[in-house]
Amino acid sequence: MKQTLNWQIAxxxxxxxxxxxxxxxxxxxxxxxxxRAGQHYDIRLTAEDGYQAQRSYSIxxxxxxxxxxDITVERINDGEVSTYLHxxxxxxxxxxxxxxxxxxxxxEATMDDPLFLIAGGSGVVPLMSMIRHRAAAGAxxxxxxxxxxxxxxxxxxxxxxxxxxxxNHGVQVFHTLTRSQPPDxxxxxxRLDQEMLKEVAQPLGRSVQVFICGPTLLVExxxxxxxxxxxxxxxxxxxxxxxxxx
Amino acid sequence: xxxxxxxxxxxMLDANATAGLLYEIFGTEMTASPMECATCGYESEVxxxxxxxxxxxxxxxxxxxxxxxxRIVQTPEAIYLxxxxxxxxxxxx
Numbered sequence: 001m002k003q004t005l006n007w008q009i010a011x012x013x014x015x016x017x018x019x020x021x022x023x024x025x026x027x028x029x030x031x032x033x034x035x036r037a038g039q040h041y042d043i044r045l046t047a048e049d050g051y052q053a054q055r056s057y058s059i060x061x062x063x064x065x066x067x068x069x070d071i072t073v074e075r076i077n078d079g080e081v082s083t084y085l086h087x088x089x090x091x092x093x094x095x096x097x098x099x100x101x102x103x104x105x106x107x108e109a110t111m112d113d114p115l116f117l118i119a120g121g122s123g124v125v126p127l128m129s130m131i132r133h134r135a136a137a138g139a140x141x142x143x144x145x146x147x148x149x150x151x152x153x154x155x156x157x158x159x160x161x162x163x164x165x166x167x168n169h170g171v172q173v174f175h176t177l178t179r180s181q182p183p184d185x186x187x188x189x190x191r192l193d194q195e196m197l198k199e200v201a202q203p204l205g206r207s208v209q210v211f212i213c214g215p216t217l218l219v220e221x222x223x224x225x226x227x228x229x230x231x232x233x234x235x236x237x238x239x240x241x242x243x244x245x246x
Numbered sequence: 247x248x249x250x251x252x253x254x255x256x257x258m259l260d261a262n263a264t265a266g267l268l269y270e271i272f273g274t275e276m277t278a279s280p281m282e283c284a285t286c287g288y289e290s291e292v293x294x295x296x297x298x299x300x301x302x303x304x305x306x307x308x309x310x311x312x313x314x315x316x317r318i319v320q321t322p323e324a325i326y327l328x329x330x331x332x333x334x335x336x337x338x339x
Contacts, residue, residue, distance in 0.1 A: 005269045042266040056263055101265040103278030104293020216258050237293075240259050 006031070007044065010097040012089055013068060018156045022122060023086055024060060024072045027097060032067045035059050037133040038106035038126045038211070038239075041071060041099030045084055053080040058125040058213075058239075059100060062132035069100075072156065074122040105239045107211060109137035113235075114204040117145045118192070118222050120214025124156050126239065127213055131164065131171060144172040146200050148192055148218065150179040174200050192218060194225040201229065213239040254298060261295040261306050267318065268292065271325055274337055282333035286311035292335065307331075 010027040017023050027041075037059075044054040061070035075086040089095070107115065107130045115134070117127040124147055134143060149155045155175060165173040176188030176196065188196055201208060210231060212222050219240045227233050261268070261277060268276040277293030288310040295306040295315055303319035308331070315331035329335065 005266070005275075040262075040265070054266075056266065098266060101269060101275070102262050102293070103265075103275045104291055105260070105262050105277075216256055238260060239262050241263070 005098055005101065007096050007098045009094050012091050012093045012095065014091055015089065018072060019154055021075045021154075022072060022156050023075075024070050025085065025089070026061075026068055026070050027095075028068045029097065032069075033100060034063050034066075035069065035100030035129075036103070036106040036108060037063060037129040039100040039102040039129075040126070041069065041097045042101060043071075043081060043085070044096040044098075045081055046096070055079075055081040056101070058129070060125045060128050060132075062129060062136040064133070064136040072122065072125045072128070105211065105213070105237050107133070107209070109134055109139040111209060112139070112141045113207050113209040114141055115143040116201055116204050116208045116210045117143070118197075118210065118212040118214070119145065119147045120192075120218035121149060121154070122156065123212075123214030123218075123239070123241065125213075127211060128157055128160075130211065131161075134171070135164065135169060140170060142170050142172075142204055144174070144200060144204060146174045146176070146192070146197070148176045148178060148214070150177070152177060152180070152182050152185070172200075192222050192225070194228060197222060197225050198229045201226070201231065206230065208235065210236040211239075212236065214241070216240040257298070257300050259297040259299055260293060261297045262293050263297050263299060264304055264306070264318075265293070267304070267320075271318070271327060272335075272337055276335070276337070279338065280336045281315070283308040283311060283313065283315055284331050284333045285313035287333075 008031045010029050013028050014026040040056045040058045042056050046052050057071040059069045060072040073082050073085050076082045119127050161173045164171045178191050181189045212219050219238045223236050265277045279292045282289045294309050298305040306316040308315050317328040319326040
């Protein structure tokens with residue numbers, strides 16, 4: 001299935017703050033193409049002197065929405081692109097984008113194995129696209145999100161995840177807070193470890209399909225622990241992000 | 247976790263992060279393309295490679311033996327691709 005991948009001029013339709021450091025941007029795309037949950041867009045900025053900076057951002061929205069996508073971006077303090085998106089961009093602005101890109105870290109509602117999604121920080125973004133796709137497509141496969149954040153205030157999409165969890169659509173959501181916890185916190189309060197992964201993964205069975213997205217060290221630790229508890233490595237897909245300069 | 251204080255390791259990404267550039271070079275989506283590592287014979291998909299993107303060029307390594315599979319250097323005039331570390335890459339028509 002060949003398609004061309006060209007830069008296009010996206011318009012910023014809406015900007016929504018998610019947490020203190022994270023915003024979602026709704027982009028309208030003249031050459032919109034339906035994405036697969038987990039794919040990303042490249043965003044390119046060009047300065048007046050011709051200097052260009054380019055970053056990849058995961059799509060947060062479900063593929064069922066036509067003509068536009070949401071990308072959710074964490075502001076990296078000395079980042080070239082994320083600081084511009086956060087501090088300068090306003091609705092109505094135009095930016096260069098190309099996508100959707102990526103075929104490895106993708107999930108489609110037709111894949112009906114139980115789904116285990118593991119996120120660290122803003123690594124939740126492509127997994128949210130999968131969760132939204134699952135809801136939009138009416139998929140019934142048991143699905144579980146294990147999401148590690150530093151503090152309660154850093155949890156992205158908290159309200160939407162709570163709604164999904166309580167709506168009884170077969171999505172379970174487990175949070176762990178590694179730095180500080182609110183006084184009445186009932187979730188996990190430590191870094192991801194083998195015991196936690198085992199507890200959460202066990203009800204999903206051996207045929208579970210796993211997607212892990214987060215900082216490199218979290219991804220490595222989670223993937224290694226899952227193999228140790230008997231999940232086949234070819235059922236584990238990872239997407240690492242590091243301090244890429246944002 | 248103790249052995250992973252290596253800065254290169256911390257900056258390591260997956261080849262997914264280079265999907266746009268690979269598309270530019272090969273003219274097709276590459277991250278789900280099958281490939282074989284020339285060093286250890288591990289057969290996987292391009293997206294499974296480990297990506298080191300902080301240097302002047304991009305280095306993609308096998309996720310199993312960690313030997314170099316692809317090296318990509320971009321200059322204003324051209325893109326250089328060293329694919330010695332791969333037995334093959336499959337490009338979808």
